[in-house]
Amino acid sequence: MSGEWPLWEVFVRSRRGLSHGHVGSLHAPDAQMALRNARDLYTRRQEGVSIWVVPADAISASSPDEKDAFFDPAADKVYRYPTFYEVPEGVAHL
C-alpha cells in the first residue's frame, strides 16, 4: 500500500513564532487525514497551535542548478541592507 498515498509537506506555527515553518512531510490519502497525521507526527510535544498541509507536488521549488543565478548576485549588494545608509544629523523620529 505504501507509495500509493500522496506526499504532503507540513507547516506548523509554534506557540512562540508568528509564521508557519516547515517541519517535515508525510503520506496521507487526503488533506483531512494529512492534517490528522501531522497532528500525530509533529505536534506530540506541544510544538504547535496551527498546522498547514500542502500537497508536495503543489510546491514549485527552485532548482539547485539555478543556485548561482538565483542567489549569488545578492552577495555584493550592500545597499540592500539598511546599515548601508547613513542617517543625517538631526533627523528626528527615525
Added chain:
Amino acid sequence: MSEPTSDLLFDYLLRLGDDALIAAQRLAEWYASSPEMEEDVALANIALDQLGAARALLTYAGEVEGAGRDEDALAYLRDDREFRNCLLVELPNRDFAVTIAKLLLLSAYQLPRYDALVSSADSRLAEIAAKARKESAYHLDHAARWALRLGDGTEDSHRRMQAAVDALWPYVHELLAADEPTIRLAAAGIAADPAELRAAWLSTVEPLLVEATLDRPADGWAPEGGRVGRHTEHLSYLLGEAQVVHRAHPGVRW
C-alpha cells in the same frame, strides 16, 4: 461513603479502566504493522491515551478497594475472570476495518461517558474524565474519518467495513446495557446514566453509518458477560502476553 457504594464504585472503575486497558493492548498490536507508518503512530497514540486513562482509573480503583492493590497489581495480577471490560474490546484485531469499527463503536461510547462523568458527584472520577474526554473526542474523530473512507471507498474496502460492523454489532448490546449496579450508581450521581449514553451513542453512530454508506445491522444475538467476568477465550491470550513479563519478574522496572 457507605460500604455497598464503595463496592459498586470499585466495580464501576474496573469497568472503565479495563475497557481502556484492553483496548490499549489491542491497539498496540498494530504497532509496526498498520497499513502506513503514519497510521502506526496514530494508533499508538490512541493506545497510549487509553493506557493513560486506564492507569488513572485502576489506581483510583485500588484506593477505593482499600486492599493495597496498585495499578500494576490490578493490571498484571488479575486473571481473566476478574476483568470487567466489555467483550467488544478484547476481540481480535483481524482486518484493519475491524480495528476501525471497534474503535468507532467504543469511542462513540467512551466520549459521552466521560462527558457525563465530568459532572460526577465523585470529584476524583470527574477529574479523570475531564482529561480523557478530549482524548476520546480525537479517537472518535480518527475512527469516524477512517470509517467514512473505508465504507464509502472502494468496493473491497466497503465490503470489509460492512463485514466488520456486522461482526461487531452484537457486542454493542453489552456495551450499551444498563445493569442494576450502574443504575444505582447513576442514581447516586456518580456514574453516567446508561439510558442517556445509549441515546448519545445511537445519535453518533447511526448517522455515521449512513454517511459511510454502511447498513445498520439488525439487533439480534447479544453476547454478554464481560461486566461480570465471563469473557471470550481471546482475553486469556491477550492477558498472557500483557502480563508475562510482570509475572515472570515481579516488580521489574525499566
